Amino acid sequence: MNTGYYEAMFIINTGDDEESSRNAVLDEIVAEVKKHKGTVLNIDPMGKKQFTYTIAKKRDGYYYLIYIEIDTQAIQKMKEKFRINNRILREMFIRLEKEPQFNASEEGTVTESEVKPEPVQEVVEETMEQEVEEKADDSVPELEPITEEEIEE
Secondary structure (H helix, E strand, O other): OOEEEEEEEEEEEOOOOOHHHHHHHHHHHHHHHHOOOOOEEEEEEEEEEEEEEEEEEEEEEEEEEEEEEEEEEHHHHHHHHHHHHEEEEEEEEEEEEEOOOOOOOOOHHHHHHHOOOHHHHHHHHHHHHHHHHHHHHHHHHOOOOOHHHHOOO
């Protein structure tokens, strides 16, 4: 069995009765993880958010970030099951390099250094700055100032 740590994001349809509907869907997710001999490490409710565009004719949904340890082959089976569930609008699984570390003081959150990679934008900006500096050193010839005599001619 090849197990791994995963960060799973779920967008749940809020429906008419929000709390009981969300709890029922969460119970289904946890049951599916346990069915595949996985472990739910942490559930982080992120709240209700409006979508930029409609998803399945819905304008908002409730976001959950769930950390699990499970066999890697079970992920595809779970994705298929969740895609046919009309109460789950979207799901996404990301495999983590290491086991996520949770702060004891803030249950439901993860330390950023363990889960979040370095932002790509900062790396790109640093690389571009280095390239500009290297080109500036190599290719810019020294120019002599123009005198007034040369301008008149």
